[in-house]
Amino acid sequence: MTQQSAVVVRPFGRTTPLQRNEMLAGLAFISPWFIGFLVFTAGPMIASLGLAFTEYDVLNPPKFVGLQNFQRLLTDPRLGLSLGNSIFYTVLHVPLVMMVALGLALLLNRVGKAAGFFRTVFYLPSITPAVAVGALWLWILNPRIGLINRGLALLGIAGPGWTTDPNWIKPGIVLMSLWSVGSTVILYLAALRNVPPELYEAARIDGANGWQQFRHITIPMISGTVFFTLVVNTIASLQIFTEVYTMYFGNMNSGAAASAGLFYNIYLFRQAFEFLRMGYASAMAWLLFVIIMILTVIQLRTSNRWVYYEGA
Amino acid sequence: MAASTPETLADIRRQQAQRLRQAEIRRLLARIVFIALLIGCTIMFMAPFVWLISASLKVRAEVFNNELIPDPIAWENYINVWQAAPVLAWLKNSVIVGFLAAATVTLSCAAIAFGFSYFRFPGRDTLFGLVLATMMLPGAVTMVPVFLVWNGLGLVNTQVPLWAGNLFGSAFYIFMIRQFYLSLPRELFEAARVDGASYLQIWRHIALPLTRTALIVVFIFEFKASWTDLIKPLIYLYNTALFTLPRGLKAILDQFGQGGEMQWEIVLAASVIVTIPMIVIFFLGQRYFMEGIATSGLKG
Structure with missing residues (x-):
């Protein structure tokens, strides 16, 4: 001091x-x-x-190993797998969440008196503890008896193996993540309510139809919020952990999901606290940090092409 | 409107009426599609909850029969879960940890945010930029060394690491409370200064009461974050007796669920127990949840 x-x-x-x-x-x-x-x-x-330059298991003092951990990053097939899984998930999850949330927000924006009720409906899943979400969705997604495949069966569709088929495990997790779009919906709803109604009136007088109003007024006016959710959701989804760890890791034998559901932060966590490879885990953490920084900088740099800042 | 082909008045009237009818039909159709969408989405978002509550009240053989109403209703699942695992102890742990986490972060962030908004000193804005920058840092980068800090202090396998870090504030909440302070007129504080109030007094007696809403938002958000967190309990707690509810639910899932003893009614009842307090808090503090989310978007 x-x-x-x-x-x-x-x-x-x-x-x-x-x-x-x-x-x-x-x-x-x-x-x-x-x-x-x-x-x-x-x-x-x-x-x-x-x-990151050491081998360290907490019990014994750290041993300097030079670039060995970083070399391992390049050659470890599980690392490539987990990074690929996280990127796959992010590429699917982020645009879908934004589209679903915008759709729901547009719906909510037209609800009159009962808006509070429906807002609660869409928001409640996102305050459900992630562990409970994981435990619950293990069953919602169950290929044989789960709600989703039962629902698909009613439509005459044979649903995929959401929790057993390596090709469908990640899409299943994305589906689960869409249930928790609530806070993005609320953000978009707030943004939609901030668009001055005069703009729509002026556009209607000029003969703009619904789609044109949406495309040329709504989208630009909420683009700041859309951009914010793009950045935040990208960073968060690259770090997905709790729901998936709950479903497929820990003491359980998870079959196909042990590979198809091995996300970057799960692999990092296991390296650090299950295998006590603190050095390797630290190198992994820095790789993630660099990836997130690069992505965020790219998003910021390209944002001025499509984000409209009022008064800027 | 300007087109003026000679038409009888009746023709014009008929056309107008027709156009009006068409517009009305279109409006009605749009209304029907809108309501159908709304109902469809509501069902999709509520179905998992309904399924969970219903399944948690079914006898073991019928847990997955997908009937809406359990028959018979197995209230005993909720008794069995307390006997199968120390759920009451976990509930208590979650309440204590959640309260400590929320109270410490609210108090520390309120003080720190005041330092960043009322006082003028060189380097302040640079430091505040640093506060915001730390929000970008993935938790994984500091996870291992922070564990080593608590390990060095001999506090691993205690609940202290789950909340004590909050004594030092948290970037997002500092930002949020600062937004509220900045909306207060400076003269308010200056007047109190002239009257001889100390800085601590103007913070406690003027700033804090006037930003009550922000403080409640922070408290609720952090309580929720603590209540739902699995990572920290996974890292720091080894003794079953120390577990918080999410960590306990994970243990129940591992023991009674997949690959375990297959007593899913226990897992589902425990899931309901973990979730209900959050829903109660949401209904009590709905306004604050909405306010908090709205502020989080301010940066955008």
Whole structure:
């Protein structure tokens, strides 16, 4: 604390006692964050980077192994598999969530008095604890007796093996994830309600039909929110863990899902806390971080082509 | 409108009436499609809940018969689950951990956000940028070293790591509360300063009461996050007696579900028990949930 204030105070020797007082008080208020930042963010980041060059099982002191962990990243077939699974999931999940959420938000936006009721209907699944979602959907997705395939059977369709067929396990997980679109729906609904009605009136007078109004007013006006959900959902879905771990990992023998459902963060977690390969897990974490950063930068860079910022 | 082919008044009237009828039919059709969609979506979103509650009340042989109403209704599933696993202890653990996590993060973030909004000092905005930047960091990067920190402190296999990190704030909530502080007029605080109030006093007696809504939003969000979290309990808790509900449900699933003893009615009853408190909290604090989501989109 003293060291911190000394560093900041010296270059501003001309400040009045009152200003200095304010500054010290401000630093005191943010000091919990600063301590936490050092102990739980900055320090661990550096430590994680260091650990990535070691072999470390917590019980024995870390052993420096140079680039071995990073070489392993390139050659480990399970790593490629898990990264591929996570990317596959993200590519499917993110656009679908955004489309379904927008569809539901458009529906909700037209509901008059009962809006609160339907908002609750669509939001409740997303406050259901992820472990319960996983346990429940193991049965909803069950190929033989699950709700989905029973429903498909009513339409005369033989449903796929959502939990057993390696080709259908990830689509099944995407289906499950769509049940939890609630908060994205609420965000889109708020954005839709913020579009000034005059814009639609003006467009109607100019003879624009429903689709044209949607395409040229609604979409641009909510594009900021759409972009936000794109970035946030991409980052989150690359890190999917809890539902899938609940369904297929832990003590259970999960058959085909042990490969088809092995997502990046599940593999990382197992490396770190089941096989105690802390060094390799740290290298994996940094690879994920770099991938997320690159994707986010690309999304930010391309955003000005399609995101409309009012007043910008 | 400008087209003026000579027509009798009756013709025009007839055409107008027809056009009106067509528009009405189209509106009616649109209305029907709209209602059908709404009902269809509602059924799809509610069906898993209905199935869960119904199946959790069925006898073992009938759990998967997909009948809507259980017959007979097996209330004993909910008794058996308490006997099969220490669910009551887990419930208590979840409540304690959730409360501590929510209370500490609300208090620390309220203080930190005040530091970032009211006070003027060099480097403040850079530091705040750093706060926002940490939101981008995947949890996996710090997961291992943070575990080593708690391990070094001898606190692994206690519940402390599940909440104590919250004493130091959390980026997203700091951002959120700061938004609320910034909407308060500065003169409010200046006046109190002139009257001789200390900074701590103006925070406690002016800033906190005026941002009650934000604080409740943060409390509810963090309680929900803590209540639903599986990763931290998986990493830090080994003793069954220390488990929180999600970790306990995972243990029940492993023991009684897939590859285990196949007593799914136990698993499903436990799933209901984990979920119901969240639904109750949602109905009590609905307004705050909506407010919180709306603020989270502010960045967009």
